[in-house]
Amino acid sequence: DTAVSQTPKYLVTQMGNDKSIKCEQNLGHDTMYWYKQDSKKFLKIMFSYNNKELIINETVPNRFSPKSPDKAHLNLHINSLELGDSAVYFCASSQAPAGGTDTQYFGPGTRLTVL
């Protein structure tokens, strides 16, 4: 019954490793997002996909690469992890693409710790 799910919930890894976070939504939404919440709880959008197409790409290092195999899934792959990547990463989805004011529903978050 989970609307937006993410795996894993916790991810602890060494600097320099490559890791992926998976996200799936069963709401039938067309648009999915990745957000980063830093240690001060500030939330900032990283990417947005609409029907598998990238529509928002904020100033994010190119070590971060989103991939959307279909509109229900949006995965985040991170290469060469750095200490500063430690944060909580949230996936979200909404019905409308850019320009809509519809509600975004968030996944439970993935707490990434880079040692």
Next chain:
Amino acid sequence: AQKITQTQPGMFVQEKEAVTLDCTYDTSDPSYGLFWYKQPSSGEMIFLIYQGSYDQQNATEGRYSLNFQKARKSANLVISASQLGDSAMYFCAMRGTLSGANSKLTFGKGITLSVRP
């Protein structure tokens, strides 16, 4: 560009009382949406309430209501009859209706609410 400002320090409220969490915003979009989310200590982001900029009436959802004052660019969240489970961080956010830079959801820095028994 759009901006959300939440400047209150940690808020405290007695159980069963009402509390107002402040939010002011700035945008160049003629039409936009305002949102409030709750983040309890468990970490998930829970959608609470939405207000459209052209909505004639203030939004209400159960114990949550939004005091929308467009001329003052404020969208304060009112929680009535506070419960212990309302203790959490609350985020105000906005999104423009036009495509482009303002189409993304922009969050304020959040306000921590603690409900006292």
